[in-house]
Amino acid sequence: MGDADRKLFVLDTNILLHEPFSIYSFQEHDVVIPMTVLEELDRIKDSKRDVSRDARVAIRALEDIFKEATPDEIGEGIAVGKGDATGTVSILADFEIKETVHAFADKAGDNRILNAVLYLQTKRSPRKVVLVTKDINMRLRAKGAGVMYVEDYRTDQLIDDVRLLTKGFHQFAGSFWDKVGECNSQAYGTETLHTLPSELLDTPFVNQYLLDDSDDFAARVQAIDGDKAVIKDLSRERLMHRVAWDVKPKNIYQGMAMDALLDPSIDLAILTGPAGCGKTILAMAAALEQVVEKGMYDKIIVTRNTPDIGESIGFLPGSEEEKMLPWLGAVTDTLEALHMHDECTDGSMRYIMEKANLQFKSINFMRGRSIQNAFVILDECQNLTASQLKTIITRCGEGTKLVCSGNLAQIDSSYLTPVTSGLTYIVERFKNFEGSACVYLNGVVRSRLAEFAEENL
Template identity: 85%
Template structure:
């Protein structure tokens, strides 16, 4: 690669918080870390925020690169990577650069980073200087300030368009049996398994649901190899008659979700879909059914990120559970809806919360725990990064089932988009894992008002 083709990638602070080892991801190109980024990492590493650990990891990675380097080598760049690598990492003293961007007085750090990019852009022409940041508004500001090349961090981006995200099911035209014809069928108790050629179902994976337009066949992939796949015959009628805590599916998508939620062989269920499609109520109904009625789990743990991207739950009074209640209104609303016909709704809710041992936990305090024999519900996880979701999922021990639900159209984080959300990441990463299932709940069932709003606003 010629020098003109080598690029300079200037990393914003949030890149190193998102992926502390991002400095190793640019191969033969040159990475520049502005001094302002180090200042911000230093401030964050001592904070009580959830990302403080990532800040410390990033600092240690940089220290490992520069520990024996001279000041001149640090400014020129140190080669990183495997033997034969040509990419470098350098630190730019951006405090000494004359300011050309002075907007947003409360964003002095962002201004210095933008000035550093503009300085390099002028000094290093014709080589490309690219600002890499996950802050969407920072990308807009950079373009407005005259930065020619601005990108999101895409190394961990598994798909280019959220429309390509797997929905967890396939629908065939016409009748499935007309398409398949003869196949090997085995019966074991109440379970019927069909073995069909792998090419009959394109791009399939474990626990994917298979439907047809004839409103008859419904199955789930329970085994596959290079030549064949096994389908567990469920049938649409059986799917639509599954029941959990008095809740029955209102459409086939909810039927598939309930089937996955009630299957003890599936450890992770991922539910995606628009607001009002039934993600939370199905998860809670399945949890109560399996904890209270069947005794399969000892407790229900409900958690979600707080509005500050899981960084703080502030100074609200009370215990951890009481602090979390304002953020878990959707769950308490769901419990109320499940018991609205009881003689005393409040009494029923208090009884059930005690009987099912429902615990409300903050994402902040999940690190380091080991959760055994629990049904875990992680709500609104479209606002979590892949790292945060990994922290939670790796807490799950023996006998624990976790349900991750979210709506990619309702991302509140300034650093995430639908394709970089942790929810998208785990849907793609876990689709070939035999212990997980993902279902996109198509259709709003909350009310005709909610359905109209989802479709027309």
């Protein structure tokens, strides 16, 4: 590969906050970190923002590369990578660049980064100099200022359009069995398994649910072996009669979700869908059923990402669980709904929370833990990055079931989009893992008002 073929990637600050180890993702090309980016990372690492940890991780990653290098070597670039895919990472002293971009004065940091890209574009021609940023407005400003190549960071982006994200089930037009010729069926106790050619299924994966237009057929892919697929016959009637803590599915999508939540062979259940489709109440009902009634798990842990508490409504008093209560209102609302017909709702809730050993935990304190024999509900996953979700999932030890739920239309993080959300990432990454199942809960069942709002607003 000639020197002219090697690209120069200039990273914006938000790339290192989104993925602190992104410096290793550019293989045989060269990465340039402007000094302005280091200054911005320095300001963020000491802040109380939820990205301060990512800033510190990125700084440590850079320190590991540059700790024994001389100033000249840092300017030239330090080799990273292995084998033929060896690129370099360098730091550019952009404050020495005198050429300026005429833009808003309050964006001095962005302007210095743009100056650095334009400077490299001129000095390193004919090499491609690419600005990589997740800031859409920065990409527009860069193009307007004369930057030839501007890209988003897509290394952790598995799909280009969120509409392509798997729903966890496939619905066949007409009758499924009319499409099937010969089929080998075997009964194992109450289970019936069918072995048939995998080409009959549309891009099958393990634990994918199968439906058709009839009122009877429903199945789940049990295994895929070359050109053969084994499916487990479920039937719609059986799915619609799954019950957990007196909660029954209101539609077939909730029936599939309930099946995944109650199946002990599934360690990770991912529930996606619009607001009001029943994600939280199904997860909570399944958790109570399996912890209190069946004793399959020792406790229920509920956690979610907490935005900057100090900046929004001030610091909250009390213990960790008391501080978490405002952010877990969806769960306490769900518990109240499950026991609203009891003689004393408050008394029932207190009794059940104690009986189920229900714990509210902040995601910030999950790192380093090992969670055993627990039913873990991770709510509002759409606001987490892939690396944050990895941190949580790797906490789960033996006998633990994890339920991740979220709505990609309700992302609050300014650093994430539906295609870069950690929820999208795990749906695609765990698609072929035999211990996970994903269900998109189509349809709003909360109320006719919520349903109309979801469809028309």
